[in-house]
Structure formats: C-alpha cells, structure tokens
Amino acid sequence: MTYPLLRVEDLTIGFPYGTVVHGVSFDVHPGETMALVGESGCGKSITAFALMRLLPPGARIQGGHVIFDGVDLAAAAPHALRDIRGRSLSLILQEPMTSLNPVLPIGMQIAEVMRRHEGIGKAAARRRSVELLELVGVTDADRRYDDFPHHFSGGMRQRVMIAMAVACKPRLLIADEPTTALDVTIQAQVLELLDDLRRQLGMAVLLITHDLGVVAQWADRVTVMYAGRVVEQAPVRPFFATPQHPYARGLLDASVGHDGEAHYTTRRLNEIPGSIASAAGEAGCPFAPRCPDRIAACRRAPPVLTALGPDHNVACIVAAGTDHVAVDR
Amino acid sequence: MSLLTVENLHTRYVSRGRTVTAVDGVSLTVAGGETVGLVGESGCGKSTLGKTILRLVDPAEGSIRIAGEEIATLRQAALAPFRRRMQMVFQDPYGSLNPRQTVATLLETPLKVHGIGGRAERRAQVLDMLARVGLPGDAAERYPHEFSGGQRQRIGIARALVLKPQLVICDEPVSALDLSIQAQILNLLVGLKRDLGLSYLFISHDLSVVRYFADRVMVMYLGRIVESADHVTLWRNPQHPYSRALLSAVPVADPTRARAPMTMRGELGSAPTTGCRFRSRCPVAIDRCSVEDPVLRDVGAQHRVACHRPG
DSSP: OOOOSEEEEEEEEEETTEEEEEEEEEEEOTTOEEEEEOOTTSSHHHHHHHHTTOOOTTOEEEEEEEEETTEETTTOOHHHHHHHBTTTEEEEOSOTTTSSOTTSOHHHHHHHHHHHHHOOOHHHHHHHHHHHHHHTTOTTHHHHTTOOGGGSOHHHHHHHHHHHHTTTOOSEEEEESTTTTSOHHHHHHHHHHHHHHHHHHTOEEEEEESOHHHHHHHOSEEEEEETTEEEEEEEHHHHHHSOOSHHHHHHHHHOTTTSTTOOTTTOOOOOOOSOGGGGTTOSSOTTGGGOTTOOGGGGTSOOOOEEEETTEEEOOTTTTTOHHHHHHO | OOSEEEEEEEEEEEETTEEEEEEEEEEEEEOTTOEEEEEOOTTSSHHHHHHHHTTSSOOSEEEEEETTEEOTTOOGGGGHHHHTTEEEEOSOTTTTSOTTSOHHHHHHHHHHHTTOSOHHHHHHHHHHHHHHTTOOGGGGGSOGGGSOHHHHHHHHHHHHHTTOOSEEEEESTTTTSOHHHHHHHHHHHHHHHHHHTOEEEEEESOHHHHHHHOSEEEEEETTEEEEEEEHHHHHHSOOSHHHHHHHHHSOOSOTTSOOOOOOOOSOOOOOOSSSOTTGGGOTTOOHHHHHSOOOOEEEETTEEEOOSSOO
C-alpha cells in the first residue's frame, strides 16, 4: 500500500463558542480523487480551510495533525506554509467571482503564482500562463490574458481559477464545491477538465461536495461527514451499493436522482426527519435524534469510527455491531 | 379549458439602451391539477417567464389567460382578483420573508390585502395553513430567523397557499435546501397538491427534481421552449440535442454507470441573429440551422420539438 499523500488525523477545529469539527481523520492517496461529502453545516468546508491553514478569524485548530508530504501543516510555521500553498497544495473555491481579484487581468493573476514559487521572469510566466489557459480550454488565450474577471462567464472564471491552482503542478488540489454555482452542462465540462488534469499532472484531488451524483461519477473514495464528524468512509462502489451508516443510507434514499424511475404519482420520497440542528446539546451520536435505527446506547457517547472491512469504516454502534461494547463501557 | 393558457408571450428588458428579449414567443398550458415542469439553465428566461405570468413583470406582447380570462393587458389595479388565484413560492426562504414580521403577520397580510374574513377568521385560516405545512401552532408568534431553512420554506409555502390559489408557480423551491430537507419539501408539495387540488408550474434547473415532480416537462433555451413532452417520454426519448445534453450531464448517483461524454461545448451566450439559437453549441448542426429558425412541431403524442435534426 502506498503511503498517503495527505493524512488527516484526529483534526479538531473550534470557534470561541464551541467545537465544530470533532476528531476528523482521513487519507488522500497520490493521484486519487477523494470526496468529502455532507450537507451544509457538517464541517466539510472548514476542514478544507484548516488543511490550507486558512481558517476564518476566531477559528482555531484545537488538536490533531495534517501530515502532507511528511510535514505537519497543523504545526508548520507561516513561511513554510507559504512555500507549500499554491505550489504543492492548491485550493479552488465555489464562487470564482469572489476568489479572483477584480482589478487585475486574469493572466497576471496566474503568472503571479509561478513568479512567486518558481522565480521565473515576466516573459516566461506570461508564456506559461497562456499555455495554462489553453490547457483549461480558454480559447484565444493570448488575447484573453489581459482580460479582467468580469469579462468571463462563471464557467470560464472557474477554468481560470483551475489554471491558477494547477500552475505549479500541485500534488494535491482541494476543490471546495467547484461546480455548485455552475449549470449542469458546465459542471460536466469543469469536472471533466479537473479529472483530465488529475491524470495528466498526476495530482490527487480532494473534492468537497454535497452532490452524491458527483461523488459517484468522479470520485474513487468517499468520506461522509455529519455534524462535524466522519460517519462513514469507503471506496465509492461499496459505498453506493451498501451504505452502512443510517445517515448515508437516508441521504441516498432521499435523493430523487437515486432511483431513476421515481415519480411523485407512484412513490413518496424517503425523508430524514428533523434537521442537523436536532442534535444540538446532545451527548451521544449526533445523528441519533433523526435516526431510524437508534437504540438507547446511542445516546451515551459519540460512536467511534470502526473498521467494517478493508478501507470501509463506519461510526455507528448498530451498523458496526459494537453496541454491546458501548453498553459495557 | 386549461387553467392557464399562455400564447406567444414575449418579455423584454431594456438595459443600457439595449433590448434583451428574455422570453421570446413562449406558449404553454397548465391544466387543472397538473404539474408542468419548466427546466433550463441560468439565463434561459424561465424565472422571467414565471414572473411575467404573474404580471410581476409586464409582457411586451402575447396572451396570458386564467380560466379563459385575458390578464396580459389588464392594469395592475384590475389584477387583484387574479392574483388570488395564482401565487408564487420563491427559491430563497431567507430573502423572501420580511425578518421584522412574525409568521402570523406574514401569513395574514395577503388575507387582509384581499379583504378576506374578520380578525378571528383570518387567525383560524393562518393556523390551519401552518398545520397543513407541518409547522407547530406556536410558530405563529415567532420570527423567520428562528426557523431552519426547510422550515422557512414551509412558511413561504404557507404564505403562498393561504389565499387558496388554484395555480402555484414554484421558482426553484428546493434549490437552496440540503438533500435531506429537499425530500421533506417535495413530499409536502405533493401532499398539498392532492389535498387542495393545486396546479403547479414548477421552475427548476435540477432535472432530477423535475423528473420526479412534473407530469409534463418543457425545456427552455434562450427564451424559447425547445422541447415539451410528458415526463416519461422526455427522459426515455429526448429529441432536441439540447435536451439530450442536459439529461446526459446530470451525474447519476451510481458508480457502476459510465459517465456520458459531454457532447455540447461552450456556454449560454446571446442568441445568434439568424437561424437556430442553439446552433453554436449544437453537436449536430447543419447549414440549414444557420438560416432557418426551427419552430416547435409535433413529433409524437403531446411531444413537440423545435429542431431541424431531432432524434
């Protein structure tokens, strides 16, 4: 087995008012696409920001490790981080309009990354930027180098962001909901582009999304988060064939796209009752208040991630068959 | 007679001296008890079409008839009785509720505006509607910020239904909601339709949701309907290359299914001035497409498509 490119270990993130990510662990292997899935408020985006050490004001890594290429980013000094960010570890965000500088030509923004990290000259950086724009499918790249972000559509801006992110051939690209703001046909084009680049450049992708269709079609493995915790992780095939955590099962059942033939006249959708807020202030499993399988022991302590098989883990005492252990403890 | 009949509707916006035709000759009907889905990507004019039907935006030309009565040319003051019969549910349950009003006030205002009932009767109707959308009775005295996104959408639905309309135009009603909440709201809309005999015009960019929710589906591209069919036919046998691209682009939550190659390139731009407006992105366009603008024609029972090379 290859040593992981990124190992997140027991990562805990908090704000002054409380902890929002509780001991999250997962690996990303070289060259793979790992999806981090969950609904709004589950902590997936803040986890991504923590990996880059770009947490919003007030948020703090309270514990755990982020081992990337042998370096613990959670403890690294700022100058060491600056050398890694944008070079071997890159990030693209959901909203390409607000993540580009509106008053600089887009080509210059791409060139800046390479000039900073690779110390190349202006002319060389321009040439490489034009090549990158061509690589991500911007036509007439030489002329468009001098255009500003507002000259581009949403899909094209996301391509520019991707060009910037892959400029220094990163080993890991973190993509936080990269296509959520885009139309479905443009989403397909952008995901195709990301996947081509992953193969061409041999990079790994950590794909953060709420869309199970995107996970099934584009990821190798999946980690599902709920209320700041990992609830299940598995390769995509076993995950979609036999999801083990009741939340993961519920999500698949609730999704209209899962059962292709479903129509309102013939089938009612399965609901997950309540909302993510239902667990506020509870001691046990955060999903217990909404869970169809809960037993009394679920309310005692948050379940630990337990191995069900090779590379398939679940945090549920019922699914893992460890409910008696929890009772003994 | 259809509940709603729209014929050759045009809506134009003037922006910096330029005229943009957002809705460009749309015709459609919604029968009593029917759900018609309207799908298309951002900028195709689907929301403008919904707003024009409600006369929140004025049409440039064309006809809008509610149960046979023309409303496209009525003055705003004369529209009130029709507004009672058509209501709208918006996408954003955060932005569409006044944060300074209690839920009771939010729901009572439409009743007051239309002069319905006395104070006690209105109160009873508000509480009845809250119960129908699955909110607790004590919700009435609370403010929108005290509710989750899904509950706020329930409030938005209650406000639309409190006037007992016949037609509800839903503009992306579940797009801002998490998956587990989407199912709750869709089930609620299905139940309300059955209980209250509603018709829906359901506007969405999400094909999976439309597939589940609509009886008939219309696909819109740059201001025009390019294909319309019943929900089974559209998914089994889409005829317009744009419909096919749209359907194949939806990622299926099944990793054993191969990804469909994306045949359509480019993005929604402005319409070419001659011929078919889709031709610049179309994988099967021929010379004729740049000369002759295709019109909607029948290709099967209740199945219409605007394309020179369907299938």
